[in-house]
Amino acid sequence: QVQLVQSGAEVKKPGSSVKVSCKASGDTFRSSAISWVRQAPGQGLEWMGGIIPIFGTPNYAQKFQGRVTITADKSTSTVYVEVTSLRSEDTAVYYCARSGVRSEDPFDYWGQGTLVTVSS
């Protein structure tokens, strides 16, 4: 059974950075891509980017290029998303989601979500 366990809630100041982790259980990494999807309060879902940990090269939505970095640590089966230059609009729940390694594979397992609040 696949489990994705995310790090806890964060409160950050505007202009700072945040790094959220997503630890996968078992052999998930070998046959998975991990994406990050965020959801602002009362809003819809937004795909930020993803990575296939065994290959290591991330893919980003244009909107987040340059401000978001996704990395994977195969030794701990953990994927990270770091967002820099935080602004109030980055306040959201950040989810990691697992899919197969084909680009068309669906998100079949999700983390529990991590609330990031950006406030002065």
Added chain:
Amino acid sequence: DIQMTQSPSSVSASVGDRVTITCRASQGIGNWLDWYQQKPGKAPKLLIFAASSLQSGVPTRFSGSGSGTDFTLTISSLQPEDFATYYCQQANSFPYTFGQGTKLEIK
């Protein structure tokens, strides 16, 4: 980017009703369309993948159809646990994009 448009944005229905939600893509995406259900405070849950394939463990009252640009999610007989928000998502090309969501409320 491919734009995904869902309709309606919200719908009120009763237990036992049949409900259909539509999703339109701004360009053809083959059958690479997935449907998710989200309840308040919870992560989304995969219901349907590749337009019409039912995810394991999902009740058979959920079904999906369509290809190209027009897709539908149908719930044949609403149950109390089905009241939630539903999202479509295209998996044809990066960046993946979601519809704005359809909130299914109790009448």
